[in-house]
Amino acid sequence: MKKTRIVILGAGYGGLMTVTRLQKQLNSDEAEIVIINKNEYHYETTWLHEASAGTLHHDRVRYDVTKVLNRNKVQFIQGEVLEVKAKENKVVLKDQEVSFDYLVIALGANAETFGIKGLDKYGYAITNVNAARRIREHIEYQFATYHTEEEKKDGRLTIVVAGAGFTGIEFLGELTNRIPELCKDYDIDQSKVRIVCVEASPAILPQFDRELVDYAVSLLESRGVEFHVGTAVQEAREDCVFIGKRGETPKELKANTLIWSAGVRGNAVIDNSGFENMRGRVKVNLDLRMPAFNNIFVIGDCSMIINEETNRPYPPTAQIAMQQGEVCARNIAKLIQGKTNLENFVFDDKGTVCSLGEDDAIGIVYGKKIKGTAASVMKKVVDDRALFMIGGTSLLLKKGKFNFF
Ligand code: FAD
Incomplete structure (x- = not known):
């Protein structure tokens, strides 16, 4: 019998959280899992300002996607996604088409230039x-x-x-x-x-x-x-x-x-696929599915969720992308296992820390204001936590901001 195929687009924070959770939650006879990413590596988008300024080597911000995959359960395809043909359950890459039963779009953001000349x-x-x-x-x-x-x-x-x-x-x-x-x-x-x-x-x-x-x-x-x-x-x-x-x-x-x-907007693939969107972001249902297609999930910077308290969309952040990845994986596993009680995404705001260079920062963590060296240390904890959540201790030791050796 043909296995159900789950295809995940993008190996960023949202995509990797989804795939690393799915590979734990599903047996290999329950589904075939495929992840597609432009590069063979994942990069920590939240560290790119350091590589741009030249204070951190660009190799420090990336690692091979396959390092965090269970190759017995997940197939990795390196390729650039051009379009999703939602009605045909197909993803169009530059050189091939990939069919899916369930799709997760986690392709991140593009710069928004507002048509400014030059x-x-x-x-x-x-x-x-x-x-x-x-x-x-x-x-x-x-x-x-x-x-x-x-x-x-x-x-x-x-x-x-x-x-x-x-x-x-x-x-x-x-x-x-x-x-x-x-x-x-x-x-x-x-x-x-x-x-x-x-x-x-x-x-x-x-x-x-x-x-x-x-x-x-x-x-x-x-x-x-x-x-x-x-x-x-x-x-x-x-x-x-x-x-x-x-x-x-x-x-x-x-x-x-x-x-x-x-400014940023959701990935151009959203527009190219003809999905209804606001600045490239799809307003998803609470279970993270696209309203028009109940086998397509959209997470991270390509998705939009309204903060009920402010009645405005949550800003696109890695924190949200990762939390969505966890819920998305649980919901797909439920669907595959024939359950219908899908989980709603509820953002658990753990805080935000903004770095101001190597040893200074400001932040609000669990509602408490912090600044200076303490905030800078907390920023590194946050950076390392993302590595740990996706790749466990071995990735943390290899790539972490704290020098363990
Ligand atoms: P990403 O993590 O960006 O991953 C998208 C993946 O899709 C990438 O691997 C990309 O290569 C791949 N991809 C893109 N297009 C294609 C295609 N056509 N075909 C195949 N693959 C494709 N957020 C925070 O919460 N805290 C912070 O401190 C913070 N700091 C930031 C600092 C900087 C400099 C920047 C730029 C962003 C920062 N953000 C921060 C925002 C955060 O990085 C994003 O919200 C987060 O990366 C979104 O995760 P994602 O999974 O949607 O996309």
């Missing part, structure tokens, strides 16, 4: 390992050529970071740790470096309270960051960025580097 070409978004490497190399190149190349020299040492949300602030924390090293390496007077953060909305880090935000802002300002709140990027060019407040004529800022961390 952003696709000249803005650098922190989206994956290779994007992070490009950013690190681009910035280093600006420093390396400062004394030797006259062309576009004015903006060579100016870095604009668009977005003062989580990603932008975490990147600034790392960048401001890295700049002194780059200046030393390339004999550059640090006063020549300019770091400008522009934020279109009136708020920096809106998920944190005033005291913590003030702490983060004064720390970054003391390391040389200029904040321009209520100011949006209007256009990006190779050697300059036009920024301005609403209703004002945009000002030209000479800058060869623009880091775009001002």
Whole structure:
């Protein structure tokens, strides 16, 4: 008899949580499990700001997907998903089609550029390992050529970071740790470096309270960051960025580097497959299934769930993606075992910690505010917890932030 086939798209936080739970919950004669991912490796998306700034080597943020799979139960396909043909129960990859009985879409996010002129070409978004490497190399190149190349020299040492949300602030924390090293390496007077953060909305880090935000802002300002709140990027060019407040004529800022961390949307596969969505995110049922297809689950950054308390969607986070992965796995196992009482997803908010470089951070953990070294230690605990949840002790020892050896 043909076995039921479960196909999981994406080996990020959501996809790996689902597959590692399913391989424990199902016997190999109950279902065939397939996971498809663009690369042979998983990367810790939440560490990419470090690889982008050059404070952590890019190999530290990734590991082979197969390391956490039980190969007796799970097949891994390396391939790029182009589209889901939901009515035909098929996934279209670049070079093949894969059929499914149950599907989990966990393909993460793409940068949202809001149609801003030049952003696709000249803005650098922190989206994956290779994007992070490009950013690190681009910035280093600006420093390396400062004394030797006259062309576009004015903006060579100016870095604009668009977005003062989580990603932008975490990147600034790392960048401001890295700049002194780059200046030393390339004999550059640090006063020549300019770091400008522009934020279109009136708020920096809106998920944190005033005291913590003030702490983060004064720390970054003391390391040389200029904040321009209520100011949006209007256009990006190779050697300059036009920024301005609403209703004002945009000002030209000479800058060869623009880091775009001002918005994400769900993966393009959601649009390409014709699924109803809001900014690439599918509003899922409480059991995490797509309303129109009861054999398709959507989790992580491709999904949208409303927070009943605020009546607004939860922001896309690794914490939510992982918790959804656990519920999704339990629900698929139930369906395979003929049960109908599917579990609803309820977000268990354990808190959020935003790093401000190597040894500083702010956070709210189990409702308690923390900052400084204590928060920084907690950030590493959070990072390591994700490794442990997915790959157990062996992965934690190999990749963890705390140096055990
Ligand atoms: P991901 O973990 O991004 O995984 C998606 C996977 O799908 C990837 O492996 C990708 O290669 C693969 N994929 C994509 N497209 C295709 C395709 N077409 N075909 C095949 N495979 C594909 N969240 C927190 O909770 N805490 C934090 O501290 C935090 N910090 C962050 C810092 C940064 C710099 C960034 C960028 C994000 C941060 N986030 C944080 C958000 C968090 O990383 C995301 O919400 C989380 O990664 C979403 O998980 P996911 O499983 O949906 O997608």
